Amino acid sequence: MTKLSVNINKIATLRNARGGNNPDVLKVAFDAEQFGAQGITVHPRPDERHIRYQDVRDLRPRIQTEFNIEGNPIDSFTELVLEVIPTQVTLVPDGNDQLTSNHGWDTIENRSFLTDICKTFKAAGIRTSIFVDADPKMVEGAKVCGADRVELYTEPYASGYQANREHAIAPFIAAADEARRVGLGLNAGHDLSLVNLAYYHQMIPWTDEVSIGHALICDALYLGLQETIKQYLEQLK
Template sequence: MTKLSVNINKIATLRNSRGGNTPDLLKVARDVEGFGGQGITIHPRPDERHIHYQDAYDLKNLLTIEFNIEGNPIDRFMKMVLEIKPTQVTLVPDGDDNITSDAGWDTVKNQEFLKSVIGKFKSVGIRTSIFVDPDLEMVKAAATTGTDRIELYTENFAVEYSNGNKESIKPYVESALLAHELGMGVNAGHDLSLDNIEFFVKNLPYLEEVSIGHALICESLYFGLENVVNMYKNKMKLN
């Protein structure tokens, strides 16, 4: 059964815009848990323009659901993750000035680097995931890094699906089947929404977790956070 992890970066963006603590990020995380969310995802970036590094530490002992920290494994990020020991760390090849994640890892070129990073996280019991495009070569090379899971980058699917192209799911299905064959779990995220989540979850085999933030928070402006969490769960057949 696919789990829903709610990315709360946009809550931090709204908070930071006024310099105070409204909305309260920690309260929102607790509320998501109370509303039935099965995980919290954050993605701190070096400039801390949304999630602050301190937020990650504050969330450490707050949550009883899964805690997933995404990011580029620069030294500061690695130190933080190794200290917090979240349920999962998702490695994303963001540049310092990326507005949002826009590509998966080249797991061939970065093979040795990823092996080293993943080995450090796994040595202290943190589940690892690598953000990858639905490219069979990249999936195959991800398996030899020692990662537990991959997270499929779903922007292309979301764009094509919105244009009526349901065939855009095919490379994701092929990637998920290969990942399972190679012993890796499958996560997915980026631009998944209420409009496409039911089709995606229904058609992607072996999908263990989706991480959804931007769309979910935007949809909550209209329907309310509690309603939206449960709308996703209903579409994913989790209720």
């Protein structure tokens, strides 16, 4: 079964716009789990413009499902992950001023660095995933680095879905096949939505986990969080 991990960064963005604690990030995470989400994802950035490092510390004892922390493994991020010990860490090559993730790692060019950081996290018992583009070579490189999983950057699929979904999904099937061939677990995330998720899952049903934030939170404004999570889970059946 493909698990749904709800990224709650946008909840923190809304909270931070006014200060205080409304909406309550911890309560939303708890509610998402109660409504059926099988994981919670956060992506703390150095400027803490949405999820703050303290949020991660506060969330850890409250999460009853899987806890996934995404980010660029700079020293402060690495120290935070080793402090809280999530279920999974997802390595993302974000710049400090980057609006959102927009590419995966070059696992060949960065092999030495990624190998060292994978060893560090795996020694602490943390499942380690590397964020990659839909390129079989990058998937194979992640295996060489010692990752447990890859997360496919799905924005190109989402942006091409309406025009030609068969063409858009093709490189992702190739990358997913390579992950299965080399024995890597498979995650996916970025711009997956109620529009395109069911087809993605239909074509790559061996996906272990999808991490969805922006579209899911936007849908929740209209449908409510409980109904939204229900509908996303329906796409994964």
